[in-house]
Each structure stands twice: as C-alpha cells, then as structure tokens.
Amino acid sequence: xxxxxxxxxxxxxxxELPKLLDDCVHCGFCLPTCPTYVxxxxxxxxxxxxxxxxxxxxxxxxxxxxxxxxxDACLGCMACVTACPSGVRYDRLIEITxxxxxxxxxxxxxxxxxxxxxxxxxxxxxxxxxxxxxxxLYQRAGLDRLVRRSGLLERLSPSLAAMERLAPxxxxxxxxxxxxxxxxxxxxxxxxxxxxVQREFFPGVNxxxxxxxxxxxxxxxxxxxxxxxxxxSLHSGREDEARRFARRTIAAFEGVDAIVVNAAGCxxxxxxxGALLADEPAWAERAAxxxxxxxxxxxxxxxxxxxxxxxxxxxxxxxxDACHLAHAQGVRAQPRALLTAVPGLELRxxxxxxxxxxSAGTYNLLRPEAAGELGDRKAANVRxxxxxxxxxxNPGCSMQIATALRRRGADIAVAHTAEVLDASLRGLDPxxxxxxxx
Amino acid sequence: MTEAVSGxxxxxxxxxxxxxxxxxxxxxxxxxxxGLTNHRARPALVVLPDDGAQIAEIVRACVAAGVPYxxxxxxxxxxxxxxxxxxxxxxxxxxxxxVLEVDVPNQRAVVEPGVINLDVSRAVRxxxxxxxxxxxxxxxxxxxxxxAENSGGAHCxxxxxxxHHVLSCEVVTPxxxxxxxxxxxxxxxxxxxxxxxxxxxGIATKVxxxxxxxxxxxxxxxxxxxSIERGGTAVSAIIGAGVVPAAIEMMDALSxxxxxxxxxxxxxxxxxxxxxxxLDGPAAEVEHQFAQIRALCEEAGAFEIRVAADDAxxxxxxxxxxxxxxxxxxxxxxxxxxxxxxxxxxxxxxxARIDALSAESGVRVANVFHAGDGNLHPLVLFDDAxxxxxxxxxxxxxxxxxxCIEHGGSITGEHGVGVDKARYMPRMFTATxxxxxxxxxxxxxxxxxxxxxxxxxxxRLCGEAPGVRKGVHPLVEQGKAxxx
Numbered sequence: 009x010x011x012x013x014x015x016x017x018x019x020x021x022x023x024e025l026p027k028l029l030d031d032c033v034h035c036g037f038c039l040p041t042c043p044t045y046v047x048x049x050x051x052x053x054x055x056x057x058x059x060x061x062x063x064x065x066x067x068x069x070x071x072x073x074x075x076x077x078x079x080d081a082c083l084g085c086m087a088c089v090t091a092c093p094s095g096v097r098y099d100r101l102i103e104i105t106x107x108x109x110x111x112x113x114x115x116x117x118x119x120x121x122x123x124x125x126x127x128x129x130x131x132x133x134x135x136x137x138x139x140x141x142x143x144x145l146y147q148r149a150g151l152d153r154l155v156r157r158s159g160l161l162e163r164l165s166p167s168l169a170a171m172e173r174l175a176p177x178x179x180x181x182x183x184x185x186x187x188x189x190x191x192x193x194x195x196x197x198x199x200x201x202x203x204x205v206q207r208e209f210f211p212g213v214n215x216x217x218x219x220x221x222x223x224x225x226x227x228x229x230x231x232x233x234x235x236x237x238x239x240x241s242l243h244s245g246r247e248d249e250a251r252r253f254a255r256r257t258i259a260a261f262e263g264v265d266a267i268v269v270n271a272a273g274c275x276x277x278x279x280x281x282g283a284l285l286a287d288e289p290a291w292a293e294r295a296a297x298x299x300x301x302x303x304x305x306x307x308x309x310x311x312x313x314x315x316x317x318x319x320x321x322x323x324x325x326x327x328x329d330a331c332h333l334a335h336a337q338g339v340r341a342q343p344r345a346l347l348t349a350v351p352g353l354e355l356r357x358x359x360x361x362x363x364x365x366x367s368a369g370t371y372n373l374l375r376p377e378a379a380g381e382l383g384d385r386k387a388a389n390v391r392x393x394x395x396x397x398x399x400x401x402n403p404g405c406s407m408q409i410a411t412a413l414r415r416r417g418a419d420i421a422v423a424h425t426a427e428v429l430d431a432s433l434r435g436l437d438p439x440x441x442x443x444x445x446x
Numbered sequence: 447m448t449e450a451v452s453g454x455x456x457x458x459x460x461x462x463x464x465x466x467x468x469x470x471x472x473x474x475x476x477x478x479x480x481g482l483t484n485h486r487a488r489p490a491l492v493v494l495p496d497d498g499a500q501i502a503e504i505v506r507a508c509v510a511a512g513v514p515y516x517x518x519x520x521x522x523x524x525x526x527x528x529x530x531x532x533x534x535x536x537x538x539x540x541x542x543x544x545v546l547e548v549d550v551p552n553q554r555a556v557v558e559p560g561v562i563n564l565d566v567s568r569a570v571r572x573x574x575x576x577x578x579x580x581x582x583x584x585x586x587x588x589x590x591x592x593x594a595e596n597s598g599g600a601h602c603x604x605x606x607x608x609x610h611h612v613l614s615c616e617v618v619t620p621x622x623x624x625x626x627x628x629x630x631x632x633x634x635x636x637x638x639x640x641x642x643x644x645x646x647x648g649i650a651t652k653v654x655x656x657x658x659x660x661x662x663x664x665x666x667x668x669x670x671x672x673s674i675e676r677g678g679t680a681v682s683a684i685i686g687a688g689v690v691p692a693a694i695e696m697m698d699a700l701s702x703x704x705x706x707x708x709x710x711x712x713x714x715x716x717x718x719x720x721x722x723x724x725l726d727g728p729a730a731e732v733e734h735q736f737a738q739i740r741a742l743c744e745e746a747g748a749f750e751i752r753v754a755a756d757d758a759x760x761x762x763x764x765x766x767x768x769x770x771x772x773x774x775x776x777x778x779x780x781x782x783x784x785x786x787x788x789x790x791x792x793x794x795x796x797x798a799r800i801d802a803l804s805a806e807s808g809v810r811v812a813n814v815f816h817a818g819d820g821n822l823h824p825l826v827l828f829d830d831a832x833x834x835x836x837x838x839x840x841x842x843x844x845x846x847x848x849x850c851i852e853h854g855g856s857i858t859g860e861h862g863v864g865v866d867k868a869r870y871m872p873r874m875f876t877a878t879x880x881x882x883x884x885x886x887x888x889x890x891x892x893x894x895x896x897x898x899x900x901x902x903x904x905x906r907l908c909g910e911a912p913g914v915r916k917g918v919h920p921l922v923e924q925g926k927a928x929x930x
Contacts, residue, residue: 030779030830034483035772036522039586040562049540049560050468050494051521057476064475074470093708094775 022104025066031096032059038088038098043364043382044081052078055088055098062105071113079105081375083368083382084243086335090362099336100283106245126370127246131236131253136208170376188218188228195225195312199264201257201278203271204236205403213403216430217270217305223316223433224309228268234260237269239277239332242284243369254281255291258298267298270305270426272333272402273369278302279337304333306343306401306425314349319435321428322352323442326395328386328409329361330402331368343401343425350432356393358386367408383412391418396442398422450511451490454535457507458493461500466541468492477536480521480528481583484782484836485865489516489530494538498558498616498624498651501537505649505896506622508535514895517649519560519588524783525864527595527644527900534895537649539590545569546652553657554613559590559650563597566655575657578605581860582768593650596642598860600693600767601724603818605658607860609641616652620891624651639886644862645897647890661726664692665736666760669748670717674698674813677719678793680746681817684723685790687742689735691818695722700777700812701770701825708773711766714750721748721817722767724760770814771825778810778827780836782843785861786850790820799849800824809842821859822850848873863901871903 038055039045045054052061061075069075079102088098115123129135146152184202198221202214221228238253258281261267269275282296303311325347333339348355366372366382386409390398398420400406406422413420421442431441447455447469458467468474469491478486490513495501508515514534521528530536542558545566549555550573557566563584566577580599581587587597592608593615605611614628615637627637640647671677677696684694697705699718705711713720723739725732743751754760774781788796797813804811812825824846828839847857847870857863857870871880884902888894 031775033772033775033781034479035481036520036583036586037769037772039520048465049538049543051476051538052468052473060476060478061472064472069472072472074472078473093769093772095708 024100025062025104028097028101028104029059029063029066031094032056033094034060035093037093038091038096041087041091041362043083043085043087043366044378046363046385047378047381053081055082055092055096058082058105059096059098059101062101065105065108071109076109076113079109081378083331083364083366083371085331085364085368087331087362087364090335103242103245106243107247108245110245110247122374123244126373127241127244127249130370131204131238131240131249133202133204133207133235136204140208166376170373170379184214184218184230186230186232188222188230190225190227191223192225192315194227195315196265197227197229198308199229199231199261199267201234201237201261201267201269201271201274202230203269203274203403204240206271206274210403210406210424213270213424213426216424217268217426220309220316220426220429220433221268224312225315226268226312229264231260237274237278238284239271239273240369242277242280243273247284250277251284251288254278254284254295257281258285258291258294261298262294265301266308267302268305268308269302270401270424272304272330272337273404275302275304276332276336304337304339304342304401306333306346307337307339309346309429310342316433318350318432320352321350321432321436321438323397323428323438324354324356324393324395325397325399325428326356326358326390326393328358328365328390328398328400328405330400330405331364333401334361343399346425346429347399350428353428353432354395356395358393359389360385365405365408365412367402367404369404372404372408379408380412380415383408384415387412387416387418390420391416396421396438397428399425399428401425447490448533450513451533451535454507454511454513455491458491458504458535461503462493462495466494466496468494477518477521477530477538480518480523480526482524482526482529482783482864482866485526485529487530487532489536490533492530492536492538494541496541498542498618501539501542501649501651502618502622502624504535504537505618505620509620509622509893509895512893512895514898516897517590517594517645519591519594520562520583520586522583522587523591523595523862523864524785525595525644525858525862525866527862527864527897528591529865529900531898539588539649542590542651543588548573550575550657553659554654555657556652556654557589559588559593559653561589563587563589563592570657571660574660576660577655578611578658579608582771589653589655590650593641593653594643594645595860595862598816598821600695600764600816602860603694603816604690604692604726607642609638611656611658612637612641612653613656614654615640615650617648617650619648620893620896642862644864644900646887646900648896661692661728661732663729663732664724664726664760665732666722666724666754666763667736667740667743668713668752668754668763669721669723669743670714670750671719671721671746671748672716673718674797675794676747677721678797678817680721680743680748681793682791683742683746684739685818687738689725689738691723691735691739692726693722693724693816694818695767696720696813696815696817697722697767697770698813700810700827701774701814702766704773704777704812705766705770707776709765709769711762713766714752717750722763767814770812771823774812774825774827777812778829780828780830780839781812782826782828782839783861784822784824784826784843784846785858786822786824786847786855787859788820788822788850788853788855790817792853792855793817793820796822796849796853800846803842803845803849807838807842809839811842811846816859819859820855822846844870865900868899868901868903871901 051057238250242250282299285291285295365386366379372379518528539560542560547556581597810827814823826839826843828835
C-alpha cells in the first residue's frame with residue numbers, strides 16, 4: 009500500500025509491470041534458493057526484496073546507486089521462479105528492470121568500460137576466434153601461471169582477472185560443415201545453434217552434438233549465417249542489441265523441424281523470442297514460431313526417443329543443473345534419463361542443486377567476488393560426490409566450477425551431456441573424457 | 447533519522463562494519479513488512495549482526511538510548527510480529543545461521559536463531575532424526591521465529607508445537623542481559639513463558655532443540671469428498687476411533703483450485719473437500735490404523751481415496767497443501783490469511799456460518815485447516831484495486847474470529863497475535879486479564895522497548911508510549927500491582 013505522502017506513480021513504461029509486481033505476495037519462499045540471499049542474508053538482495061525495490065521505483069523512487077546495485081547483484085538464475093508458489097514471473101520482471109537500468113542509469117566510467125568490452129567481445133564468435141591464437145600462445149608459454157602468481161591482473165581489474173582465470177585450455181577447433189547427414193533412416197531435420205563461447209572455446213561439444221544427432225537419425229543443418237542468439241544481451245537488459253541478434257538467428261533457422269541448442273543460456277533466450285519481438289509486426293509471428301521449435305539438446309533427444317545403441321561407459325558422473333536449463337526451461341529429468349540409460353554409467357546428485365554456481369552469463373566477469381564465493385560452494389558440493397566427471401549443459405557453468413575446483417587444488421574432468429553420449433554411441437574409452445579438464 | 451538513531455547508526459557501524467548496518471531509505475523500505483503485507487512501517491535502522499554477543503551489545507545500546515527495537519528472522523510471519531517501528535531498530539538474525547552442535551545420542555542440536563527450520567532436519571536426517579515442528583513455510587522460516595511464535599504446523603497434532611521441541615534458549619533479555627532459560631530449570635518455567643511470547647520478552651540467540659527419531663514408516667492418503675461436511679464427519683470419526691494421526695489436513699474447493707493452479711498437485715477433480723491423513727510410527731501399528739482410517743473415510747462418503755506409494759507421491763500430496771497460502775495469489779489479487787481455532791466437533795457448523803458470511807458479503811473465502819486440532823486457516827480473497835474491498839475483507843475476517851470465540855475457540859492457533867490481532871484481544875480477554883499479562887511483560891521489559899505495540903491493543907501498564915518510564919505507575923500506586 010502506498011503511503012499518502014509518497015509521490016504519485018508515473019505511468020509505467022511497460023504496461024504489464026503493475027500486474028507482474030502484484031503477483032508477489034511477499035511469502036519469502038524464494039529466499040532460500042536465491043544465491044545472493046544465501047551469501048549475504050539481506051532482504052534487498054533477495055527476489056522478494058528486489059521486487060519490493062522494483063515496486064518502489066514504479067511508485068516513483070529514482071533508480072539510484074543503491075537500487076541498481078541490488079539489481080546488478082541478481083544472477084538471473086531464476087531459481088526463485090521455480091520456488092515461487094504464486095507464479096511470479098521474476099524472469100520478466102528482472103528483464104524489464106535491467107532494460108530500464110540500461111536506458112536510465114548512468115554507470116561509473118570504469119563499469120561502463122568493462123561492460124563495453126564484454127559486450128563487444130563475447131557475442132561475436134569471430135572476435136572470440138581472433139582471441140584464440142594469442143590466448144593459446146599465452147597458455148602454452150606458461151605465461152598464465154606467471155601472471156596469476158604476480159596478482160597483476162587482480163590489481164588492475166578483478167573482472168579482467170576473472171576472465172583470464174576462466175579461460176579454458178584451448179585445443180584445435182575443427183570447423184563444422186553446413187550439413188551433417190543422418191545415419192540410418194532419417195527421422196528429422198534439425199537446425200543446430202553453435203553459439204559463441206561454445207563454438208570458440210568448446211568446439212568439441214558442438215562436434216559431439218552434431219554426431220549424436222546424426223547417429224540418432226537427424227539431418228543436422230548448421231547455417232553458417234548464424235551468429236550470437238542474443239542471450240547475453242537479453243539477460244543484461246540490452247534489449248535492442250538482443251532484438252538485432254534474435255532477428256538474425258530467426259532468419260538463419262527457418263525451415264527446420266527443430267532447433268537444437270546445447271547451451272542452456274542460449275536455449276532459454278531463444279524460447280523467449282516471442283516475447284522479445286512481440287511488438288514488431290514483421291517479426292512477431294516468426295519469432296514465436298522459432299521459440300516454439302527451440303529445444304535443448306537433452307530435451308530434444310528425450311522427445312525423439314533413442315535409436316542408436318548405447319555402449320557401456322563405466323564412469324561416475326556428477327550432473328550439474330545449469331540454471332537456464334533447470335529453472336528457465338524446466339529441463340531436469342531429460343538429461344538425467346539420457347545419462348542413466350548409458351550402461352555402466354553412475355549418476356551422482358550434487359547437494360543444493362537449485363543454487364547457482366555463480367557463472368550466470370557475464371556475472372562471473374562483472375561481479376567476480378560474489379561469483380567466486382558461489383563457485384566455491386558449488387565446488388565443495390561437487391567434490392563431495394567424489395565423481396570422476398562433471399557434466400553440465402552450459403559452457404559457462406563448466407568453466408566456473410572447474411575454475412573453483414582448481415582454486416581448491418582439485419582438478420576435475422568436465423564434459424557436456426552431448427560428449428558423454430557421443431562417447432557411448434561411438435564406444436569410446438571413458439579415459440578420453442577423463443583426460444580433459446577445462 | 448532522529449539524533450538518538452543516528453548516534454546508534456554510528457555505533458553499530460563500528461560494531462558490525464558498514465555491511466551490517468542499513469541506513470538508506472530505499473533499502474530500509476524492503477524491511478517494512480514480514481509475510482503479512484497489510485501492515486507496513488519503514489524501520490529507522492536495520493542491523494544485520496553475525497552473532498549473539500553483537501545482538502546483546504545492540505540491545506544494550508538501544509536501551510541506553512531509549513530507542514525501541516524489534517527482532518526479525520526470515521520475515522515470513524503472518525501476524526506482523528516482526529513489524530518494525532518507524533522510530534526504532536530492526537535486528538535481523540538472518541546471518542546467525544550456524545548449526546553449532548549436533549548431539550545425536552542425546553537427541554539435541556544447538557542452532558543459531560537464523561537457521562532455517564528445514565535446515566535443522568537436513569543436518570540430522572542422515573543420522574535418522576529430524577526437527578518436528580513443520581510450519582508450511584519451513585523451507586524458509588527461521589528457528590528464532592518459530593520460538594517467538596511457538597510455531598506449529600501440519601504435524602503438531604501428534605508432535606506438538608515448537609514449545610515441545612525446545613530444550614533451552616540463550617536469550618538477550620530486553621535489558622541486554624544474556625541469560626540461559628532451560629526446560630529442566632527448577633522453579634518457574636521461564637522458558638515456557640519465553641517461547642511464544644512473540645519477541646516481546648527478549649531475543650533468542652541460541653536455541654537447543656530436541657531431535658525426533660524419524661518414524662519407521664509413513665503412510666499418507668488423500669481422500670476426496672463432495673462436501674466439507676462429509677470430510678468433517680470423517681475427521682471426527684478418525685479421532686473418535688482413538689487414532690492419533692501425524693496430521694489431518696483439509697482443503698475446500700476454492701483452495702484446491704488455487705493449489706492446482708500453482709503446483710498442479712493433481713487432486714481428484716470435482717472434490718468439494720480433500721482430506722490428507724498421514725500416519726507414522728512402527729510399521730505394524732501404522733498398517734493396522736491405516737486400514738481403519740481408509741474404512742472410516744469410505745464410511746463418511748469419500749468418493750476417491752489415493753494412497754501415496756512412495757516419497758515422491760507423498761511430496762506431491764503435501765505440495766498442494768503446503769503451497770496453498772501463497773497459491774491463492776494465483777486466483778486472487780490479494781487475500782488475508784486468517785488463523786483461528788474451534789473445537790473439532792464444531793467444524794461443520796462454523797464452516798456453514800463462514801459460507802453464509804461469504805454469501806452475504808460477496809467476499810470469497812477459501813478454507814484450509816489443520817482439521818485434527820480444529821485450527822482453521824480461512825483465506826479471505828479480495829481485489830485491492832477495488833475501493834472498499836480490503837475493508838470488506840477485513841470485516842469478514844474479523845467476523846470469522848468472532849465465530850471462533852462464539853464456539854469456544856481462540857483468535858489464533860499458531861500465527862500469533864502480533865500487530866494484526868491485538869485489537870481482537872479484548873474480545874477474548876477482560877481488561878484485568880490483559881493487565882495481568884502485561885505485568886509479566888513489564889517484569890521482563892520495564893522500559894517497554896522490546897517489540898512494543900504487539901499483542902496488546904494498548905500498552906496499559908508500561909505507559910502509553912515506549913521509552914524509559916518515569917515516576918510510579920498508577921496501578922502500582924493504587925497497590926493493585928507490584929513491579930520487581
């Protein structure tokens with residue numbers, strides 16, 4: 009209820025906002041699953057508290073440093089959406105809010121510079137590729153160890169240091185053809201999103217995804233015209249940029265039965281294209297259609313049903329729920345079912361599966377300290393499973409958890425669900441998976 | 447910010463560091479209410495201490511400055527028990543969340559007040575134990591809050607309230623002294639006085655809880671009836687047969703609709719009421735009584751009975767019930783959660799009267815109750831955008847409490863009086879009763895600074911306003927009361 013002395017509420021910029029805010033009944037069920045509440049125990053860094061701040065803003069309170077700081081601190085993991093019994097669309101609320109922050113709020117110069125660098129680099133596979141050569145050289149020459157010991161980057165910029173720490177060890181990056189033909193009888197024609205970070209830093213995941221789909225009887229179309237899906241921009245409030253990426257992705261993928269996405273963050277944002285482009289008559293329908301055809305890799309294979317033979321893969325796996333897969337897309341059972349169907353494979357659950365690992369898109373670059381604490385918690389839980397291999401469906405999570413484990417002096421091999429399945433379908437030795445760490 | 451408060455802010459920043467003190471108005475506002483949103487007050491200052499010693503220092507500083515203070519846990523209370531004072535300090539215990547000690551052989555655990563209820567059970571489940579009080583908010587409500595409100599839950603029919611599961615508390619008294627109150631202390635049962643005092647007699651900084659052995663077997667059934675009356679008949683028959691289930695819960699059609707919309711619990715379609723009955727204990731006993739309950743439900747006219755085959759099915763049955771309050775948000779823009787008690791046998795009569803009230807006023811009421819002990823939770827629905835709707839809902843809600851009193855019940859079963867029901871206290875108690883209760887309060891808190899404005903409609907004995915009292919109280923002067 010508004011106190012009588014508060015300024016009159018201006019007309020909301022987003023008409024649906026008041027209704028979205030009103031859905032929250034302040035019960036607090038979201039608190040224990042919110043990573044920042046778990047860390048700091050503060051109301052204003054909980055979903056319930058952030059919604060309260062959004063309401064204050066809607067009722068006329070300006071977007072000040074304090075308010076923006078709490079919005080920025082949100083990882084966007086959507087665990088609260090899963091936990092909420094009242095069906096509050098916090099995902100929409102934080103998206104609307106972030107877009108408004110981007111429009112209205114003047115960030116300090118240093119913050120602006122880091123953000124500009126992140127968004128000028130990550131959504132562009134070509135720019136990432138240009139970075140691969142120097143990065144490989146840097147790693148091979150052992151400069152990485154030297155720089156980390158010196159602490160130089162940490163002093164210069166914690167964000168830069170985080171980027172450096174998180175960069176995976178790079179191997180060769182095979183290019184994928186524009187089309188991979190189905191093995192055996194063709195069951196479907198699917199498009200495949202190659203992503204940005206996935207494509208440049210984890211090329212093996214895309215190769216494995218394409219092989220598994222083909223072995224399961226799919227013609228895999230990999231349009232060379234595709235680029236970034238816009239997930240990073242969308243989740244950071246850069247709506248215009250996100251729309252630009254979305255339009256390009258839609259155009260690249262028309263004419264396939266389904267678009268299979270192996271990166272959780274990308275899949276969840278593509279499923280939101282309908283809402284993102286709802287106000288553009290030329291695109292609204294195409295966007296909704298593409299969103300309806302978008303499937304996560306595991307989700308798609310579960311719908312398709314298995315055909316190829318699973319060969320034994322004796323390995324113990326800790327499966328990590330990527331937030332944008334479990335919370336944003338509701339895909340939890342399918343990857344577990346796919347993995348446990350592999351003979352000899354032992355699946356182990358990680359404690360507190362609902363709590364984010366701290367990767368969260370660009371979060372671990374922009375808020376390295378909080379991300380590091382969350383990474384440490386996740387790493388401890390992963391370690392407690394004593395599994396040989398960590399499996400996650402998002403490149404960011406893999407990098408984040410492996411980095412946190414390495415900080416604790418424990419290396420763990422990481423793989424994507426697709427790579428595990430690929431190894432089983434091709435009858436590979438599990439050691440090929442266990443030999444690799446990020 | 448008054449001078450006294452800004453002085454405290456400075457002092458607390460030195461004590462807790464800048465991260466432990468909130469002074470920014472925008473941030474402070476996020477603490478303006480707990481789980482009950484129709485009472486709001488922006489605190490003058492919020493502090494987030496890390497341990498009990500800091501809480502003691504904070505309380506002493508508040509007392510010295512004559513500034514009122516309120517303790518808050520996870521902020522899920524439903525009577526406004528943790529409603530801040532606009533001129534006071536809010537002491538938040540959410541950072542005191544360590545399980546300090548687990549002593550399985552002696553079935554006890556020592557926890558800090560900010561530990562989440564369910565986390566106590568999680569910490570000891572591997573050893574075969576759990577913490578029995580299970581309010582519906584158990585995934586987030588804090589043990590300190592449970593102690594303050596003497597929280598119950600679905601299973602308190604068999605296992606009792608928080609008071610039955612607390613062995614001792616380390617308490618910062620309203621004057622800032624640190625004392626230990628123990629259940630086995632000889633003399634007055636001060637722990638009994640403290641638990642359920644709604645945060646008016648001090649702040650618990652350590653709680654020793656009793657751990658309960660996990661039952662050998664749990665059996666849960668869901669029985670669907672076409673009317674509340676039939677469900678009520680089944681409840682009376684079950685209790686009458688001498689069975690003490692771990693829980694008997696009932697939901698009416700409207701609350702079922704809300705739960706379905708929220709968590710898709712898949713209750714039998716077309717049910718006018720569902721009954722959830724849970725039995726736990728030794729396998730042989732549970733099996734025998736379960737058959738008995740089934741038969742009694744069928745006799746009462748259950749048209750469908752489902753038995754949970756495993757933990758997942760049981761969790762789904764409970765999910766509908768436990769999310770019911772918040773789930774009502776799906777079918778109504780706003781609502782009031784009421785909490786009243788009636789004798790079990792009066793259930794059909796009172797429900798018929800609630801129905802009539804609802805029909806007369808045009809205000810929808812959804813009913814959820816702990817049927818086994820007659821604890822009603824009517825949910826009064828309204829649209830806060832509609833002028834006058836909140837007031838009408840408030841009237842219906844108050845009339846329901848009158849019904850409870852009329853039938854020999856109480857104005858609260860487990861949510862507490864807080865600020866929300868203080869005005870109903872005179873309907874249950876005479877002025878002398880209330881004065882006597884306040885004498886107890888003044889014994890602990892002569893300055894009237896510890897969570898003032900809660901429970902009692904007017905602070906009669908300690909002066910009309912909180913603060914250090916001056917002179918002799920009129921009642922003391924008249925020889926009617928003594929202050930020690």
